[in-house]
Amino acid sequence: MIFSKYLEGNGYRAIANNLNKMGYKTVKGNTFSTIAIKDILMNPTYTGMLRYNRYEDWESKRRKGYNPNYILVEGTHEAIIDKETFGKAEERVKMESKQPQWTHGGENILTGLLRCPECGGAMAASNTTNKLKDGTKKRIRYYSCANFRNKGATVCHANSIRADIAEAFVLDRLREVIAFPENLNRIIDELNQQIRSQRKPWELELQTLEKELMKTQTKIDRWHTLLKDTPELSSELSARIEQLEIAYYTHKQRIQELNRILEVEGYKIKKEDTQKVLELVNALIEDSDSKKTTKAILKTFVDRITFDKESKSNFKIYMTFDQVVIDRLNEFMSSEPTANSTAVGSFILPKILKITV
16 A cells, blocks of 8 residues: 555655554554655565665664665565565655755754644744745745654644744744843742742642651551560561551652652742853854854753744743753853853853743
8 A cells, every 4th residue: 555655646744644544553553654654665575575784883873873785685474565566666765865855954943942732742844935926936934743744634733833933032032031131030930939839749748758657657666566565476467567667668768759859849940040041041142153053052951942823922932951051051152253251151050940931
């Protein structure tokens, strides 16, 4: 079916979408993607052949060590695709692979950062060319759901958004936070409120477990006393004591885990730390001389960027900073030819800093 559809002129995504609509799954139980379809079309195993030595230095390179000069031999299994059909499909794949692809050297600064508002997957860049009334052509870039592009409408939808609008908002939003202190104060207040809300269930669980720990310790002490007084019940009492001790150490382990969570996640965000971090980010972006550099800078600290599906607005930028990230940003700053040395964020973050703007 895959080979026949492909030779009829269908593309990878159309075939994947059709298979997913029909409920088919891959060998591993996943939905079909464009990559899976191409791999099948290029796999001579379906013609009764076997490939050997496909990868070099597997231990260190894994799939990156692909060997184009692998050994192809006749296998003992039955062919399900004749060699003529496979050859025609292979010829079309190779022909399409030679066509130039739109890369633009890192022009799409939000690739991998912008998230689909429907499935939460990454958004990938694409472009369309519109013809204006005067006959001139205008290229417009978009970000659309990568799952939709790879697997079709069964898995998700395009949810496209203009690239220039999304990129301008993200960069302007970061500048805006720095330019207007009242915005920064509001953001910090909101974040600290969220942190307090997140702490409550952990704190309640911690209080409950600490009480349970004390009760369990009291029971263990009681049973040990009873064991001394009635050694003839040793087998029954020892089993009960063992159960209580397991419960005690389970409670203790969870208490330690909660204390670590509260220490890392429950700190109060300080304005001075946030101000320094965002000033460093803003200085780097303003100094950046290419979209490729801007993209590298954003990928250092941005976890994800979300937006509203219906309005194509209400963007939120989720950022995480730790000392490793700060050091990396400082490296960017020192490597920029126009960088001002006074702008380098040479300070130590006491904890991980999570900021949403």
